[in-house]
Amino acid sequence: MSNNWDFYPLLVEDEPASIFVNLGIAAEAPIDGFAQLVCLRLFMLSPRDDGLSSREEFDRLCEVEDGLSVVIEEMEEVVFVGRITADGCRDFFFYTTNATAAESRLSQAMVPFGEYEFELVVHDDEAWAVYFELLYPNPRQKQLMQNNRVLACLAEEGDNCEVVREVSHWIYFPTAESRADFLASTTSEGYELVDQRDDVEGERPYSLILRHFTAIDYSTINNAILWLFDLAQMCQGNYDGWETSVERG
Structure with a gap:
């Protein structure tokens, strides 16, 4: 089964x-026979406000997840698909063909973590x-995940996210009119037209490349991109995405 794990923040009931x-298992899901969902809810000992x-509990929570993962890897009838951390709890979600066996093995896996x-x-x-x-993330959440991946790659290259630099954006539209509406709104906010085409393959053949100058710290770049999105x-x-240069100043 495919594995492509990633995380994202969100609000659940505010x-x-x-x-x-x-994310990788989405192409195979729902898997035939894996019709029962088992949720293991763990009550954290020292969550943040x-x-x-919390940082204090991070290592122990990793040990718990590793322990659960070892058990799941030994059971062909159980698939671990994700977890949610919120409200002082960490919920682990598993699909299975045999809920009774899954519950038993997961309970055993928690024995070393008696606290x-x-x-x-x-x-x-x-x-x-x-x-x-x-x-599974919605398209807006997927964009945030993509932003995080770009920021992580830039950080690995020694980028200073507080340096203002040129950032380019790609957007595609079904009609020239819809593109013109978008362009009018963005240019009034300081975005500059770099290029546009009318012959891109696919359902949205009218393209735009825009640029603006900004720092790319997490809050600033995500707010800008979500507004464009x-x-x-x-x-x-x-x-359809963005790119920028590495700035080490």
Whole structure:
């Protein structure tokens, strides 16, 4: 089965949460026969005030997850698909063909971590609704994940995110009119037109390349890109990514 794990932050019932999910398994899901969902809810010992995990507890929580993963790797009838951290809890989600066996083995895996209280809940979920509707990111969340990957690559190259530099953006539209509407809104906010084409292959043949000058710290660049992303959606367009230079100043 495919493994492509990533995480993203979000709000669940107006409370901060963090999701770690296997994106790769989406192409195979729902997997025939894996119709039962087992959730192991672990009650954290020292969560942050906002309900997320603390630095003090980080290593122990990693040990718990490693212990659960070892058990799952030994069981062909169980698939670990993701976890949510929120409200002082960490919920691990598993799809299985045999909920009774899964519950037993997961309980055994928690024995070395006796300081933690936990509970196991089983649901029927043949369509994998929890995976697709709760764990799997929507397009806006996917864009945030892509932003994080770009920022991580830049950081590895020694980039100073506080340095203002040119950032380029690619956006595609179904019509010239929708592109013109988008362009009018962005140029009034300081974005500059770099290039546009009318012959791109696909459902959105009208393209734009824009640029603006900004720092790329997490908050600044994400706010800018999500504004472009949402505006593109309003104009029936598709925001397709960004790039910039490495600045070590």
